[in-house]
Amino acid sequence: MVKKIYKIFIVPYTLFLLYLMFLGMGRFQYDENVVRIKPVISTIEFVQGTIRWEDIIRIVLGNIVMFVPFGFLGWIFPRLRDLKSLLFSFMSAIVIVEALQYFTRMGIFETDDVILNTFGVYLGFLICQFIEKNYKRLVS
Structure with a gap:
């Protein structure tokens, strides 16, 4: 039952997330292409420069939590039930999305986004494993 709900939920959720990444949350087109490739440094600088x-x-947490549902993709694509395959596929996809943000100037290509988003998928994978192990009747 839960897998059926997930299959219905994940496509509109993905579209909503893409909307947020390119158009939502006050997005605007930058005058020039921006890339931040120093891992962790840009997040630390962001935290230090932010008052609120x-x-x-x-x-920071949004970049993790919003991607947790993608840790369950193995329910739809059996090939992604393996953590290595899931993370490789996801990282390939998120790098493409970050590159599109860069080339369209509707965002910034940030290494930290890739890291935080991937961590969210990893947490989702762990949650998925926990649910499958402890709530078999709910998942089938």
Whole structure:
């Protein structure tokens, strides 16, 4: 039952997330292409330069939590039941999305986004494994 709900939920959720990544949350087109490739440094600089904790939580935790549902993709694509395959596929996809943000100037290509988003998928994978192990009747 849960897998059926997930299959219905994940496509509109993905479209909504793409909307947020390119058009939502006050997005605008930058005058020039921006790339931040120093891992962790840009997030630390963001946290230090931000006065409001709400912004820090929304951006940093949002970049993790919003991607947790993709840790369950093995329910739809059996090939992605393996963590290595899931993370490789996801990282390939998120790098493409980040590159599109860069080339369209509707966002910034940030290494930290790739890291945080992938961590969210990893957490989702762990949650999925936990649910499958402890709630077999619910999942089937």
